Amino acid sequence: MLVLECPCCGITAEETEFHAGGEAHLKRFGPESSNEDFENYMFMRQNPKGVHLERWRHNNGCGKWFHAARCTMTLEVFGTYSAQTYEPPKEICDIISAKRPGWLRGAFS
Amino acid sequence: MKRYSAFAIAREAIRYHSGWERAWRAPEPKAKYDAIIIGAGGHGLATAYYLGKNFGITNVAIVEKGWLGGGNTGRNTTIIRSNYLQDPSAAIYEKSRSLYETMSQDLNYNVMFSPRGVIMLAQTQHEVRGYQRTAHANALQGVPTEWINPQRVKELCPIINLEGPRYPVLGGLWQARGGTARHDAVAWGYARACSDMGMDVIQQCEVTNIRREGGKVVGVDTTKGAIDCDKLGIVVAGHSGDLANMAGFRLPLESVALQALVSEPIKPAMDVVIMANTVHGYLSQSDKGEMVIGGGTDGYNNYTQRGSFHHVEETVRALNETFPMLSRLKMLRQWGGIVDVTGDRSPILSKTPVDGVFINCGWGTGGFKAIPGSGWAMAELMAKGSSPLTDAFGMERFIEGRFIDESVAAGVAH
Numbered sequence: 204m205l206v207l208e209c210p211c212c213g214i215t216a217e218e219t220e221f222h223a224g225g226e227a228h229l230k231r232f233g234p235e236s237s238n239e240d241f242e243n244y245m246f247m248r249q250n251p252k253g254v255h256l257e258r259w260r261h262n263n264g265c266g267k268w269f270h271a272a273r274c275t276m277t278l279e280v281f282g283t284y285s286a287q288t289y290e291p292p293k294e295i296c297d298i299i300s301a302k303r304p305g306w307l308r309g310a311f312s
Numbered sequence: 313m314k315r316y317s318a319f320a321i322a323r324e325a326i327r328y329h330s331g332w333e334r335a336w337r338a339p340e341p342k343a344k345y346d347a348i349i350i351g352a353g354g355h356g357l358a359t360a361y362y363l364g365k366n367f368g369i370t371n372v373a374i375v376e377k378g379w380l381g382g383g384n385t386g387r388n389t390t391i392i393r394s395n396y397l398q399d400p401s402a403a404i405y406e407k408s409r410s411l412y413e414t415m416s417q418d419l420n421y422n423v424m425f426s427p428r429g430v431i432m433l434a435q436t437q438h439e440v441r442g443y444q445r446t447a448h449a450n451a452l453q454g455v456p457t458e459w460i461n462p463q464r465v466k467e468l469c470p471i472i473n474l475e476g477p478r479y480p481v482l483g484g485l486w487q488a489r490g491g492t493a494r495h496d497a498v499a500w501g502y503a504r505a506c507s508d509m510g511m512d513v514i515q516q517c518e519v520t521n522i523r524r525e526g527g528k529v530v531g532v533d534t535t536k537g538a539i540d541c542d543k544l545g546i547v548v549a550g551h552s553g554d555l556a557n558m559a560g561f562r563l564p565l566e567s568v569a570l571q572a573l574v575s576e577p578i579k580p581a582m583d584v585v586i587m588a589n590t591v592h593g594y595l596s597q598s599d600k601g602e603m604v605i606g607g608g609t610d611g612y613n614n615y616t617q618r619g620s621f622h623h624v625e626e627t628v629r630a631l632n633e634t635f636p637m638l639s640r641l642k643m644l645r646q647w648g649g650i651v652d653v654t655g656d657r658s659p660i661l662s663k664t665p666v667d668g669v670f671i672n673c674g675w676g677t678g679g680f681k682a683i684p685g686s687g688w689a690m691a692e693l694m695a696k697g698s699s700p701l702t703d704a705f706g707m708e709r710f711i712e713g714r715f716i717d718e719s720v721a722a723g724v725a726h
Contacts, residue, residue, distance in 0.1 A: 204620055205612075219622050223611035225566075242711045246564035246655045250553040252615050275567075275615045 212265035224258035227270045313508040336507035344540040345373045352376035353385040356547035357502035358687020364509040367695040372511040377518040381499030387649035388680040389606035393430045393490035395457045400704035402453040408685025421501030430490030435479040435590040443485040460486045476633040522559040528667040550650025552673035565652045568609045569619035573646040577601030591630030619648040656715035661702035
């Protein structure tokens, strides 16, 4: 059972209070984009063994979306942060780098 | 290889069972093979078996990070059926189901295939329409299935409660030749047959790198040293993305945990397989008497082979209404496996951007039923470069928009 802290309302709760929403920081591509960009946006999700940045919604709480950094190999949650950003904040990156030396964001698999 | 038979049992009985051989060899890897298959689960072993049997390619190694059949092959709920909606799916799943019928004879290994019949319950009006449509599609595809009314469901499965207030049973899609098989025996039977053909099944040998020269595969680096090969088949389910990464391409997959559980053994109570997709529960009774229950997937990416407890709780809670007798049972074991899910819930059997590398993945939550058909088709793809069974399942379908949408027929909620 994951325990997450909603950065919007500050409540810490078990995962049954939240809903997972898939990869975070997706860049959207529309009709003018290349086939490859559109395919990547539609289907090619990051599927790393390790650090994953992902969207969550506080379904049974404030109802707002936020982002979480989590390890898919250990289920450790490194931290949560506001969804109003294109990049993970530096303090989250620092926590991840301290625990997973050499971590690179976007190294797909 | 000595054949297993009633005569062999009698012979061994009078000499204190001293003559049984090891079922398969445990060789060290050679320097080079014609083909290497990564992953000694059901799909990988079946691929190797049909490479040898159908195409005479026997200089093959099957390398496995853990132990034989220790991944999803040993973790599923062993349901076999072929009542899918789309034509390409029906073709490969029905091929697979028909191969299960004669698998014990073909492999000289008892896989305990039990065509006891599968009912997919319709518990909402939406499902009624969906399964009636599937029944019509199956009729056109030549897959024998039938839409049955609630009374017939009750006859086939007397322990069911038709009148649930939340989930009434409105009918079902019945496939009489679906059923179950012993999942471990499928892997063991293929491994024994592969070993007998001279193939090397190499366990505890993790692939750490895929070596390429000029866009073509030349070999793999493993924890037991470098091995060269002309062709490489990646058949590793949940970890496909990681292996594709080593070969330098991406896959449209996400890996999530899927859970199952079994109850304490009880006397025979149910001799069909029930799939209740509205409540994400699948139920059959094993020959030992345990009720085998499959649940839904977790919503988030996961490689840990364990899932969240509340999914088990939700599954059992919902099944209790439809099967009230389950409420008295103790659950013995619960486990998870990592399944690789594609956007359209259909598998990928494909060539890849790397010459000589073929991939078989994306079976998601329903791979066990497909093992022999998948191996048959993948072997043809690797030997000849194409197969009528795999043409529609290429990874280019995502860029071309030719999806094989099975999000309903795949059953498990994602």
